[in-house]
Amino acid sequence: MLRALIWDVDGTVAETEADGHRIAFNQAFEACGLDWHWDLPTYGQLLEVTGGRERLLAYMDRRDDAPASPAGRAALARAVHLRKNAFYADLVARGGIPARPGVRRLMDECQRQEVRLAIATTTSTSNVEALFSSLFGPTWRDRFAAIVCAEDAPRKKPDPQAYLLALRRLGVTPQEAFAIEDSPNGLRAARAAGLRCGITCSRYFADAGFEGAAWLRPDLETPRPMTLQTLQALDGAAESETRPRGRP
The missing domain is CATH 1.10.150.240 (Putative phosphatase; domain 2)
Incomplete structure (x- = not known):
C-alpha cells in the first residue's frame, strides 16, 4: 500500500x-x-x-x-x-518559474487520498522556501509531512541520505513510499534508499540513461495524466517511447 x-x-x-x-x-x-x-x-x-x-x-x-x-x-x-x-x-x-505539468494535480490527489507528501532535495531550504511559496502560497509547508533539504542532508545525491532521512521522518518503509525524480543522480539516490522511483525527464536530462526506473515519461501529463492508481501499475514498464529528445 x-x-x-x-x-x-x-x-x-x-x-x-x-x-x-x-x-x-x-x-x-x-x-x-x-x-x-x-x-x-x-x-x-x-x-x-x-x-x-x-x-x-x-x-x-x-x-x-x-x-x-x-x-x-x-x-x-x-x-x-x-x-x-x-x-x-x-x-x-516574480512568478518566473511555474510548476511542471501535472505536479499540482498529483499533489492534490495525494492529499485527497491521504497519501502523505514529502520533499527530499539537496538544494537549500531558502531555495525551496522561495519556489514553493511562489507555487503554493505562504502555507505550502502544510502540504508536506516531511521536508528534507541540503541543511538536513549535506551528502549530495546520488548519496541516499536525503531519502533515508525523509523515510525516517515519515515513519514509513521504502516499500510503502515512491519517489519522483528527473536526473540519474536522483534516481540512484532513491534506489540506494530502497525506493521505487519514477522519472519525469527534465530539460537537461532528456538523453540521460535511467536504468532501474519504475517508469519514464516527459512529464506527469504526457502521454496521459499520472494518477495514484496508475503510478504503481506502471512500475517496471518504463514509457521509453514517450521520452523527450534532445538537450537545450
Whole structure:
C-alpha cells in the first residue's frame, strides 16, 4: 500500500535549472565582480555535479582566475552561492518559474487520498522556501509531512541520505513510499534508499540513461495524466517511447 510520495525539487517540481538557478548564478558572478558566465551547454555539463557550491568548486578547477588555495575557493563559493540564492528568490517571487505539468494535480490527489507528501532535495531550504511559496502560497509547508533539504542532508545525491532521512521522518518503509525524480543522480539516490522511483525527464536530462526506473515519461501529463492508481501499475514498464529528445 502506498503511504507516501517523495518529491525531488529542481527539475522535478519545476524546471528551475536553465531559467532559474543558471540565471541567478550569472547575476551573482556579476555582482561579485567575476568575469564568469554559464551558458546553457556549460550549465548542463555542470549539472553532473550535485549541489550549487559543489558545482562552483568544480567550475573553479577549470579557471585560471579562481583562487589558488582550497580555502580561498571555498570562501568564494560560499559568497557567490549566498548572492545567487538571493537572486533566485527574487526571480521566483516574480512568478518566473511555474510548476511542471501535472505536479499540482498529483499533489492534490495525494492529499485527497491521504497519501502523505514529502520533499527530499539537496538544494537549500531558502531555495525551496522561495519556489514553493511562489507555487503554493505562504502555507505550502502544510502540504508536506516531511521536508528534507541540503541543511538536513549535506551528502549530495546520488548519496541516499536525503531519502533515508525523509523515510525516517515519515515513519514509513521504502516499500510503502515512491519517489519522483528527473536526473540519474536522483534516481540512484532513491534506489540506494530502497525506493521505487519514477522519472519525469527534465530539460537537461532528456538523453540521460535511467536504468532501474519504475517508469519514464516527459512529464506527469504526457502521454496521459499520472494518477495514484496508475503510478504503481506502471512500475517496471518504463514509457521509453514517450521520452523527450534532445538537450537545450
